[in-house]
Amino acid sequence: MNNFQFINVFYIYLLLPVLLFVIILSLTIYKKRIERRTKLWQESIAVLISESIFFTEGEEPEDINDNYSNLINLPAYRQCLINEILKIRKSLSGISTVNLKEVYEALHLDEDSHKKLKSSKWHIKAKGIQELAIMEQVKYVKKIFKLTNNPNELVRSEAQCALVNFYGFPGLRFLNVTVYPISQLQQIQLLNVLYLVKAENFDPVKKWLNSTNKSVVAFALKLAKFYNCFEVYDDVVKCLQAPNSHIKLNALEYLKNMPREDTPHQVVATYSYENKEYKLAILEALQIIGTDENISFLQGRLQDNDDDIKAAAAKALSKLHPQGAAYLLTQSFADLNPWKKIFLQISNERAA
Amino acid sequence: MTVLVVEDEIIMLKTIELRLKKDGYNIIVSEDGRDALKKIEELNLDLIITDIMMPFASGLEIIGAAKNKVGKKIPVIVLSAMGQENVVLEAFQLGADDYITKPFSPNELSMRVKRYVPQGV
Numbered sequence: 001m002n003n004f005q006f007i008n009v010f011y012i013y014l015l016l017p018v019l020l021f022v023i024i025l026s027l028t029i030y031k032k033r034i035e036r037r038t039k040l041w042q043e044s045i046a047v048l049i050s051e052s053i054f055f056t057e058g059e060e061p062e063d064i065n066d067n068y069s070n071l072i073n074l075p076a077y078r079q080c081l082i083n084e085i086l087k088i089r090k091s092l093s094g095i096s097t098v099n100l101k102e103v104y105e106a107l108h109l110d111e112d113s114h115k116k117l118k119s120s121k122w123h124i125k126a127k128g129i130q131e132l133a134i135m136e137q138v139k140y141v142k143k144i145f146k147l148t149n150n151p152n153e154l155v156r157s158e159a160q161c162a163l164v165n166f167y168g169f170p171g172l173r174f175l176n177v178t179v180y181p182i183s184q185l186q187q188i189q190l191l192n193v194l195y196l197v198k199a200e201n202f203d204p205v206k207k208w209l210n211s212t213n214k215s216v217v218a219f220a221l222k223l224a225k226f227y228n229c230f231e232v233y234d235d236v237v238k239c240l241q242a243p244n245s246h247i248k249l250n251a252l253e254y255l256k257n258m259p260r261e262d263t264p265h266q267v268v269a270t271y272s273y274e275n276k277e278y279k280l281a282i283l284e285a286l287q288i289i290g291t292d293e294n295i296s297f298l299q300g301r302l303q304d305n306d307d308d309i310k311a312a313a314a315k316a317l318s319k320l321h322p323q324g325a326a327y328l329l330t331q332s333f334a335d336l337n338p339w340k341k342i343f344l345q346i347s348n349e350r351a352a
Numbered sequence: 353m354t355v356l357v358v359e360d361e362i363i364m365l366k367t368i369e370l371r372l373k374k375d376g377y378n379i380i381v382s383e384d385g386r387d388a389l390k391k392i393e394e395l396n397l398d399l400i401i402t403d404i405m406m407p408f409a410s411g412l413e414i415i416g417a418a419k420n421k422v423g424k425k426i427p428v429i430v431l432s433a434m435g436q437e438n439v440v441l442e443a444f445q446l447g448a449d450d451y452i453t454k455p456f457s458p459n460e461l462s463m464r465v466k467r468y469v470p471q472g473v
Binding site for chain 1: 361362363364365366367369370371374454455456457458459460
């Protein structure tokens with residue numbers, strides 16, 4: 001390496017950290033400036049919104065446009081406004097939310113949220129749906145309904161929750177047409193939104209129980225259990241014959257919750273053709289819905305080669321057999337380990 | 353009648369402040385727990401409304417400070433989010449007088465405040 005090359009390398013090594021420092025410093029200053037600006041905006045928005053919530057007669061919320069005309073056209077300020085309105089909307093109830101909705105509409109912020117639905121980016125689309133749902137913008141329902149079948153799972157999920165948010169149980173009508181699976185998480189989210197919603201007409205549940213979309217059937221079973229739908233009992237029993245084990249397990253959950261006299265018989269009838277997970281679920285269900293008539297069936301399972309099946313049958317027998325847990329001790333293997341310990345534990349559980 | 357409102361969300365703070373000012377109360381605000389503790393020490397307050405989750409010092413610490421103030425036990429209304437039942441129980445154990453769960457109506461809060469301090473004007 002000659003002297004000239006050495007000096008070049010030296011300068012590069014000297015300049016690189018300086019350059020890096022300048023970049024970090026500029027970014028930090030920029031970030032701080034944005035934070036300061038957002039904080040100032042948040043303060044002005046807080047005043048604007050709180051005054052609008054409690055505006056007195058004669059002062060219409062439209063006045064806001066005049067008072068904040070300089071800022072109101074800035075897209076970043078409008079987004080900040082939307083964010084703050086959503087934040088306060090989640091914390092308030094009562095008449096003030098009506099005024100808040102009027103402010104959102106008077107400032108045409110609903111149009112900003114609506115524009116997001118046309119974005120090619122999924123997260124912007126999802127945010128737009130969420131904003132419209134929280135602010136109860138039912139007028140955009142047609143566009144949101146179309147998004148319930150969007151290929152992106154999160155967009156779909158937001159759109160589905162928005163419909164239920166707007167209409168309650170009838171909002172689930174997207175289940176008639178949805179072609180994509182409804183994930184477990186989404187099912188839980190929908191049930192959460194439905195938590196305080198009353199439903200009167202359960203005819204759609206019957207239809208969903210016969211859907212070609214397996215996740216719709218599984219969700220319909222959860223809904224049937226959630227709303228204690230007696231009307232769909234026969235359709236649920238049919239689901240015990242479904243090839244999908246997830247559907248069968250959900251059907252079993254419903255039947256455990258709303259058994260009829262012949263339910264244990266119908267459940268046991270499907271036992272022999274099933275996989276181990278479902279067999280265990282049947283034995284567990286019999287602990288709750290089983291009767292004297294199931295004792296001989298359970299005694300048979302007590303001789304099964306699979307230890308998990310044997311233990312589940314023992315638990316059910318300890319509840320159904322007239323001798324209770326003492327019956328288990330009459331078995332030839334009752335003195336052998338691990339059965340000695342298992343039976344002792346079952347016996348203790350029964351005593352507790 | 354002086355009410356201290358402790359809430360880290362500015363918009364919520366402003367909303368509560370404005371609603372209670374309409375009832376004629378003198379409102380003092382704090383955006384964080386540390387500032388609130390200082391104000392409890394220094395000022396003569398008639399009521400405290402505090403959120404539970406606060407930066408620097410939690411709502412529970414604020415309740416403790418309000419109840420241990422020499423010469424005066426200041427009534428405290430706690431603002432809590434859904435699913436914070438355990439914290440609300442802890443707040444009551446520390447001496448909180450009332451609680452209100454978000455989302456709440458500002459008018460309901462106003463009524464609850466009137467139970468502890470008579471209307472300002």
